Amino acid sequence: MHTQATIPHPTAAELDLLRILWRVGPADARAVHEALMLERNDASYATVLRQLQLMHGKGLLSRDESVRPQLYAPAVQQESMQTSLLKELIGKVFSGSGKALVLTALREHVSDDERGEIERLLRSKDAKK
Numbered sequence: 001m002h003t004q005a006t007i008p009h010p011t012a013a014e015l016d017l018l019r020i021l022w023r024v025g026p027a028d029a030r031a032v033h034e035a036l037m038l039e040r041n042d043a044s045y046a047t048v049l050r051q052l053q054l055m056h057g058k059g060l061l062s063r064d065e066s067v068r069p070q071l072y073a074p075a076v077q078q079e080s081m082q083t084s085l086l087k088e089l090i091g092k093v094f095s096g097s098g099k100a101l102v103l104t105a106l107r108e109h110v111s112d113d114e115r116g117e118i119e120r121l122l123r124s125k126d127a128k129k
Contacts, residue, residue: 007080007081007084009084009085009088014051016036016040021073022078026064026072027072028071029045029069029072030045033045033048059075060075062074106118
């Protein structure tokens with residue numbers, strides 16, 4: 001596993017494959033391709049296989065070569081990747097301000113149900129102080 005400081009930055013296409021593997025667990029290229037086809041029906045098996053191989057070389061995936069077909073699995077936990085990418089986004093886009101990120105998200109990307117859930121979470125944190 002990579003530490004947060006050494007997590008390779010995935011491309012958008014690599015993130016698509018990581019999301020599949022985080023959801024389904026270790027899988028061979030055909031299973032990853034089939035799962036991706038549900039989201040994007042233009043993905044070819046050869047492209048998915050090549051992308052998995054590149055991701056393995058980059059350190060984003062581990063590969064179990066003791067079985068056939070080989071199984072790929074994320075080398076980084078989803079939460080660690082999200083934290084790393086979020087930290088980079090806050091630094092680059094929001095001048096290091098987590099508050100600016102949260103306010104933008106609350107204004108633009110949060111449903112009423114999600115807003116209620118956030119309010120409950122904040123109230124429970126305040127009650128614990």
